[in-house]
Amino acid sequence: xxxxxxxxxxxxxxxxxxxxxxxxxxxxxxxxxxxxxxxxxxxxxxxxxxxxxxxxxxxxxxxxxxxxxxxxxxxxxxxxxxxxxxxxxxxxxxxxxxxxxxxxxxxxxxxxxxxxxxxxxxxxxxxxxxxxxxxxxxxxxxxxxxxxxxxxxxxxxxxxxxxxxxxxxxxxxxxxxxxxxxxxxxxxxxxxxxxxxxxxxxxxxxxxxxxxxxxxxxxxxxxxxxxxxxxxxxxxxxxxxxxxxxxxxxxxxxxxxxxxxxxxxxxxxxxxxxxxxxxxxxxxxxxxxxxxxxxxxxxxxxxxxxxxxxxxxxxxxx
Ligand code: TXA
Ligand code: MG
Numbered sequence: 001x002x003x004x005x006x007x008x009x010x011x012x013x014x015x016x017x018x019x020x021x022x023x024x025x026x027x028x029x030x031x032x033x034x035x036x037x038x039x040x041x042x043x044x045x046x047x048x049x050x051x052x053x054x055x056x057x058x059x060x061x062x063x064x065x066x067x068x069x070x071x072x073x074x075x076x077x078x079x080x081x082x083x084x085x086x087x088x089x090x091x092x093x094x095x096x097x098x099x100x101x102x103x104x105x106x107x108x109x110x111x112x113x114x115x116x117x118x119x120x121x122x123x124x125x126x127x128x129x130x131x132x133x134x135x136x137x138x139x140x141x142x143x144x145x146x147x148x149x150x151x152x153x154x155x156x157x158x159x160x161x162x163x164x165x166x167x168x169x170x171x172x173x174x175x176x177x178x179x180x181x182x183x184x185x186x187x188x189x190x191x192x193x194x195x196x197x198x199x200x201x202x203x204x205x206x207x208x209x210x211x212x213x214x215x216x217x218x219x220x221x222x223x224x225x226x227x228x229x230x231x232x233x234x235x236x237x238x239x240x241x242x243x244x245x246x247x248x249x250x251x252x253x254x255x256x257x258x259x260x261x262x263x264x265x266x267x268x269x270x271x272x273x274x275x276x277x278x279x280x281x282x283x284x285x286x287x288x289x290x291x292x293x294x295x296x297x298x299x300x301x302x303x304x305x306x307x308x309x310x311x312x313x314x315x316x317x318x
Pocket of ligand 2: 134135143
């Protein structure tokens with residue numbers, strides 16, 4: 001098991017020597033390494049059992065340092081970065097030559113973001129290199145939103161986990177790239193599409209695709225619990241499946257007549273931000289229960305609901 005704490009010096013030493021550290025961000029916990037050291041980057045792929053065609057996001061602490069990692073910077077990227085960083089926005093832009101091939105899986109663009117976690121921002125400022133950090137989970141499994149989640153699954157792969165408490169957003173960053181000078185969204189995430197459009201104008205949302213995805217995070221089956229998950233109308237589904245073998249993941253309402261301890265209510269207050277914060281933790285709790293099937297329902301399909309429903313659909317995909 002890894003040690004969990006707030007010792008920035010310890011984290012810094014491990015990263016400088018090419019090791020891996022679990023880091024907090026506002027979205028999910030990341031598994032970090034020196035982005036400019038190909039050997040350290042390779043360690044991430046093997047720790048996560050991640051295929052080498054799935055590129056990594058580079059984390060840095062400021063707009064100025066972000067610009068050093070790319071060769072062009074469209075005006076809308078400037079507006080988005082100025083208004084949304086630090087925050088759950090990842091920009092996909094043409095990479096500078098200092099970025100190792102492995103980081104982008106040989107692709108022409110690099111994904112960059114400035115995460116909104118005080119501890120991680122301080123760490124990034126004390127390092128003279130940026131950090132690659134994919135979500136700190138085994139490839140394909142549910143992303144971690146607490147240090148304990150990281151330890152449960154990657155505790156043997158990582159020496160130290162920086163403790164920034166539970167993640168305040170709870171779903172991964174929104175990935176925004178550019179095609180023919182227009183912003184495109186490649187992954188729905190913690191920065192709502194409505195907010196991006198208010199800043200950058202109309203954006204095109206790329207559909208998920210299982211074949212040749214531009215962002216492999218868009219693979220249909222991803223973020224998946226080990227248990228079978230069925231997405232639909234819970235009140236109908238409980239008639240189809242044996243309720244003794246089911247757990248329930250509902251938006252805001254508990255189902256009477258079913259045991260409370262096998263139900264997780266994403267947002268008793270009806271707020272999508274609450275639902276996003278609880279999503280991955282509740283999925284993990286249900287996955288650990290003695291049940292066979294998780295019955296889940298979609299949440300309202302706007303703002304953070306777009307990202308939540310995207311994760312729910314993928315978790316339910318075969
Ligand atoms: O919120 C987040 O973005 C979290 C925290 C830790 O920062 N990180 C995260 O990383 O979600 P990861 O590796 O789990 O997902 C990153 C997604 C992947 O699906 C990857 O394919 C896509 O971003 N991506 C990264 N670099 C890319 C590139 N150069 N071209 C296309 N897609 C890229
Ligand atoms: Mg991930």
